Amino acid sequence: MSIMTRIFQKEQLNRYLETDKRFVKTMSAVDLLALGIGAVIGTGIFILPGTAAATTAGPGIIVSFVIAAIVCSTSAMCYAEFASALPVAGSAYSYGNLVYGEVIGWILGWALILEYVLAVASVSSAWGAYFGSFLQGFGINMPKAISGPFDPSQGTYGNLVAILIVLFIAWMLNHGLKTSVRMNNIIVGVKILIILLFIFVGAFYIKSANWHPFLPFGTNGVFKGAAMVFFAYLGFDAVSSSAAEVKNPKKNMPIGIIGTLIVATILYVGVAVVLTGMVKYTKLNVSDPVAFALQAVGRNEIAGIISLGALAGMFTMMVTMIYSSSRLIYSIGRDGLLPKFLGKIDKRGVPTNSMTTVIIVIAILGGFVPLDQLVNLVNIGTLIAFLFVSFGIIPLRRNKGIKNVGGFEVPWYPVFPVVSGLLCLYMLTKLKAETWIASGIWFLVGLVIYFAYGVAHSRIGKSREN
Numbered sequence: 001m002s003i004m005t006r007i008f009q010k011e012q013l014n015r016y017l018e019t020d021k022r023f024v025k026t027m028s029a030v031d032l033l034a035l036g037i038g039a040v041i042g043t044g045i046f047i048l049p050g051t052a053a054a055t056t057a058g059p060g061i062i063v064s065f066v067i068a069a070i071v072c073s074t075s076a077m078c079y080a081e082f083a084s085a086l087p088v089a090g091s092a093y094s095y096g097n098l099v100y101g102e103v104i105g106w107i108l109g110w111a112l113i114l115e116y117v118l119a120v121a122s123v124s125s126a127w128g129a130y131f132g133s134f135l136q137g138f139g140i141n142m143p144k145a146i147s148g149p150f151d152p153s154q155g156t157y158g159n160l161v162a163i164l165i166v167l168f169i170a171w172m173l174n175h176g177l178k179t180s181v182r183m184n185n186i187i188v189g190v191k192i193l194i195i196l197l198f199i200f201v202g203a204f205y206i207k208s209a210n211w212h213p214f215l216p217f218g219t220n221g222v223f224k225g226a227a228m229v230f231f232a233y234l235g236f237d238a239v240s241s242s243a244a245e246v247k248n249p250k251k252n253m254p255i256g257i258i259g260t261l262i263v264a265t266i267l268y269v270g271v272a273v274v275l276t277g278m279v280k281y282t283k284l285n286v287s288d289p290v291a292f293a294l295q296a297v298g299r300n301e302i303a304g305i306i307s308l309g310a311l312a313g314m315f316t317m318m319v320t321m322i323y324s325s326s327r328l329i330y331s332i333g334r335d336g337l338l339p340k341f342l343g344k345i346d347k348r349g350v351p352t353n354s355m356t357t358v359i360i361v362i363a364i365l366g367g368f369v370p371l372d373q374l375v376n377l378v379n380i381g382t383l384i385a386f387l388f389v390s391f392g393i394i395p396l397r398r399n400k401g402i403k404n405v406g407g408f409e410v411p412w413y414p415v416f417p418v419v420s421g422l423l424c425l426y427m428l429t430k431l432k433a434e435t436w437i438a439s440g441i442w443f444l445v446g447l448v449i450y451f452a453y454g455v456a457h458s459r460i461g462k463s464r465e466n
Contacts (some may be wrong), residue, residue, distance in 0.1 A: 007103040007455065008103060009101055010097065010098060010099070010100070010102070010134065010400055010460075011094075011102070011335070011460060013086060015459075016086075016088040016098070018085075019334055020244035022345045022349060023089065023245045023267065023345065024177065024242075024348075025246060025247050026177055026181070026243065026247070027177070027334075028246075030185070031244065032252055032259075032260075033255070033259050033260060034181070034184055034185040034188040034189075034237070035181070035238070035239055035259025035319075035323070036320070037192070037260055037263055038184055038187070038188045038316030038317060038319055038322035039190050039236065039238045039260075039316070039321060040232075040233055040234070040264045041191065041192075041195070041267060041316075042313040042314055042316075043126070043313050043314055044232045044313075045232070045268060045271055045313065046227075046306060046310055046313075047286065047287070047289060048308065049061055049271050049272040049275050049276070050289020050292070050293070051285055052064065052228050052229055052397050053272070053276050053284050054229055054280040054281055054282060055285055056221055056225040057214075057217055057225030058208060058213065058214065058276075058281045059211045059214045059215075059277075060214055060215045060217070061222075061225050061229070061272050061276065061281075062272045062276065063222050063225075064223075064226040065229055065232075065268045065269050066265065066308075068226045068229045068233060069229075069233060069264075069265040069392040070263060071131065071226070071427075072233040072236075072425055073258070073261055074161055074259075074419060074420035075389065075423075076257050076261045077256040077410045077411075077416070077420075078279070078386075078389050078410055078416075079240050079257050079389055079407045080253060080410075081396070081408050081409050081410050082095045082389060082392065083240040083243050083249065083253035083254070083398065083402060084249065084339070084409075085402055085404035086254065087243040087246065087250070088243055088329045089110065089153030089242075089243065089245075089334075090241065090277070090334075091237060091243075091326065091385075092111075092307075092385040092388065093106075093109030093112060093329055093331055093332060095106050095108075095388075096286060096388055096392070097335065098399075098402070099395040099396050100392065100395065101453075102337075102402060103450065104388065106337055106446070106450045106454060107443065107447075109159065109328060109332050110323075110387050110443060110446035111380075111381040111382075111443075112328050113384050114377055114380075114439070115378050115385070116325035116328065116358075116369065117325060117326055117361055118164070118377055119317075119369055119378045120317075120318050120325070120362050120366035121366040121369070122320045122366070122371040123317055124166050124362065124363075125149065125162045125366045127157055127310075127314045127318070128161035129147070131263075131311065132305055134350065134443070142208075144158070146159070147160075149290065149368055149370045150369070152196070158367070159367045160367070163369050164362045165264040166318065166359060166362050166366060167359065167363065169315075170322065170355060170356075174268050174352060174367065175327070177245060180319070180323075187319075188312075189315050190308075190312055191312040191316060191442065192267070193236070194308060194312070195267050195270075195271065195293070196270075196273065197302065197305065198438050199271065199288075201294075202275070202278050202293065203274055203277075205230050205297040205299075206278060207277065208274060210278070210279065210280050211276060211277060216281070220221070229268070230427060231379050233264060233268075234382045238320050238321060238323075239256045239257050239260060239387075241324035241327040241328060242323070242327065249402070250407040250408070250423050251405075252405055253389055254407075256413045273460075275293055276295060276335040277435075278293045283296075284463050285411075290306055291306050291307070312379060324357040325362075328355040329342050329351075329358055330343055330353075331353035333354060334459075335458060336454070336458045337457070340457075343355045374436040376434075377435060377439055377442065379431060379435070380431055380436070383427055383431075386423060386424045390416075390420035390421035391417060392419070392422055393410055394414055397414075426447065
C-alpha cells in the first residue's frame, strides 16, 4: 500500500459509534442551546457593536450583524447535517476522518486544537484582568505580581485568577456532565437576562436622530462591518463535539447548532439597535461602549450589572471550549494519532485524561504567556474547519455506508454547501499575512507529529495490518 493510499484511508462509522457508546447520553436540545450560546455570546456583545459602528459601519452595523449571521448560517447548516448523520465525538476531526480520510481528519483536529486551546487561554487571561477590575470597584486590589503573564520587567509573574478559573471549570466538568450542564445553563440564563435588561432599559433612551445618517460609511462600510463582526458568531461549531452525549442527536443537534445562531443574531442585533440609538455612533469607539452608553444617560447602576454579564459571558465560553477540547483530544487519542491514554473514558463517562492534559496546557498559556498576538489564529483554525465541513457535505451524501434517515439535511444541495465553502474561502482571504505565517508553522508541526507518530500508531493502520 502506498503512503498516499494509507493516509487517505477512511474510518468506519460503526467503529466510532461502538467506542463512543461509553459516554452517557444526558444532554437535551436546551442543554445544547445553552452550550452554544455560552460559546458564541461572550464579552464581545458588550464591545463589538459599539467599536464596529464607530469605525466601520455607523448605525448600519445593525445590517452588518444580519449579513454576518446569514454567511455564518451556511456553515451552521452544514455542521447540523454532519452532527445529525454522524452522532460521534470529535466534531470536524471525526467528520474529516469519515468522509475525507485520516490525514484530512488530522489536519482538521490540529486546527481545532489551535482554536479551542488558544481561545480559552486568551479568555481566561482576560477574565482574570476583568475580575481584578471588578474587585477594584469594591476597593480590593490584586497584588500586581499575580495579575498578569510572566513578565518580570513589568512586575508580573503569572495570572493567578486565570489559572484558578480554568481549574475550577475543569473540576466542575470532571464532577459530572449533568451537574456541569445545569450550572452552565443557569449562568447562560443570567447572561441573557443581563443582555435583555440592557436592551429593555436602553430602549427608553433611544433617539432616532442618532440613527441618521444610517450609512455614514456607505454600503461598503456595511459589508466591511459584516466581515469584522463575522468572527463574533464563531463558537457554535463546538456544540457538535457533544454529539456522543446527546439524547436523540438527529433531532437535537440541528436544534442546538442552528438555534444557537438564531438566538445569537437576535441578541447581537438587539444590542446594536439600542446602542446606536442611545448614543451617536461617533462616540462609541471606547473599550466599554455599552457601559459608556448607560453612563451617558445616567444609568450607572445598570452599567455595574453589565460587568457581571461580561464575566458570565467569558465563563460560559470557557466552559464550552474546555468541554469541547477535551472531547476533541479524546477523539484523537481514541484513534491512536495521539497517545492512547488520552482516548480513555472513566466509569462516570468522562474522558479524564484528555481533560487533565487540556487543562494543564490552557492553565500554563492563560496564566503565564502573553497571547495578544496569537488570538487571530483562533479564526483561521475555525475557518479551515468550516471550509472542509462545508465541502464535506458532498462526499457525506455520496457515502453509501452513512445513512441520515430522518435527520437534518442542508437545502439546495449541492449548491448550498459549495456556496458555504466559497464564503469560508473569502473570509480566509481577509486574515492578515502574519496570521497565515504563524498558522503555517503550526500546521507544519502538526504534520511532523502525524507522520512521525500518528501513522505508526493509528487504529486505521493497525486494523488494515490485521
